[in-house]
Amino acid sequence: MKSQRFARGKAAWCIACVMLITSFGPILGIGAAEANAPGTTEKPVVSVFQQRRTLYEEMELLTSVPWYWLAAVDQYERTITPRKEQQQQVQQVQRVTGFRFKEAFWSGPLNPDPEDRNPATIELFGGVGKDATADGAADPTNDRDALYTLASYLTSFGYTEDDFRIALWRYYQHDAAVERIRQFAKMYKHWGKLDLSDSAFPLPLRSSYTYRDTWGDRRGWGGLRIHEGTDIFAPMGVTVRSVCYGIVETKGWNPYGGWRIGIRDIQNRYHYYAHLQGYEKGIEVGHFVEPGQTIGWVGSSGYGPPGTSGKFPPHLHYGIYRDTGSTEWAFDPYPLLKKWEQAERSKKNKRATK
Incomplete structure (x- = not known):
């Protein structure tokens, strides 16, 4: 309980900082990372992995949920979402993350408006959707709103790995989903990076095969x-x-x-x-x-x-x-x-x- 109160206190203290990061990220070189180097006119090239990592770390600062757990859930959603649907999401809202809550979870199971974006009525009907950008809307297609809501949902069960696993099981109702996410979190933590796309042929090329x-x-x-x-x-x-x-x-x-x-x-x-x-x-x-x-x-x-x-x-x-x-x-x-x-x-x- 003491650690949870400390984490909540830390989150309250950091919220102003995170809002500044959200608002002035391009100026500070954080978030969108669009600030130009002195004396240049071209925007720096920022990979999607860098953009995601920045978002995960912003949410870690705000909620105390380790970035690699947020990355793991986000990646799991990306792997089970059909490629065509992923492309449609990127084209429509230009997202860099892949996580999006089910409508019933986001807006509330009894909410007559499944596309409700009002934080007050969402909370009234037992939904989990949060407004992390202070724009008055809890938007599941907004990267920061989605990740902040995910972190808030996880911490509503506690702050340990077992608590996160219970939260994930309540959401997915599938043991395999929880195990996959746990594996992904361990991999991200172990290597400390998001880009794990390198590959090799299963036999040495110099061998006879x-x-x-x-x-x-x-x-x-x-x-x-x-x-x-x-x-x-x-x-x-x-x-x-x-x-x-x-x-x-x-x-x-x-x-x-x-x-x-x-x-x-x-x-x-x-x-x-x-x-x-x-x-x-x-x-x-x-x-x-x-x-x-x-x-x-x-x-x-x-x-x-x-x-x-x-x-x-x-x-x-x-x-x-x-x-x-x-x-x-x-x-x-x-x-x-x-x-x-x-x-x-x-x-x-x-x-x-x-």
Whole structure:
């Protein structure tokens, strides 16, 4: 209780500062970050990651909710929102964040006007919408209003990680959603940055390997099924690498995949590596991995009880799955593999010519 009163006191003390940041951000080089350098006429280029980070830190200053938790919820919403809808939102209101409360939560479940923007009537009907910019409207399409409301909702349950998880479960009513957001928060906190988009091909380019698009091919062992991935054939013991920044979600034996490992990335994609010969020392569930980091070696394990090996030529089965918020489905990884392979080869060639 003492820590909560302190946090609320801190929020009250900081609100004037945040309002000044909101109003004069361009002048101070904060928020929109549009101020020009002395003696220049061109506006500095500010990435969307920088803009988001600034907003998250403004809200952290105001509410004491760590920026990486706000970033995690925002990113989760972005990953479960269809791309077409994301593009429409950006075109209509030029947002840099992706979070938007459900109408019933924002305006109140009993509010006769689901698009109510009046903070007073929203509160009267039990809604959560807040006005963070003092313009008289609690607008869910306004970045600061949306993030401040999110932080206020989280802290209404308390200030610990467990409190945040309870709040998120009450909102999403889905254990997987809460776990994804927790994973994202841990990744953002660990690396201290928002841009975790770098990638790598799963095998070293200097190694001997071959692959083609095997998506949808028939498989017979264990029952008739289709092939949900791409097989990359290589000699036994070739290094297998993480293709992304991510967190290890699963590790161990699978009758179909043998020694396998699963990694969740910040785009809410699950990367599945199967038929391994073994694992790199220190790779455990909950650990963080980076693009190009060794996670194991090519093998021929699987199609039987633990330890079964040699029923097929050594290769890496690589699959990728996307979480939509309600279900997880596989998609063809071959185009991504080609893209990552070409991108890494291009980087190597550029370095070689310097």
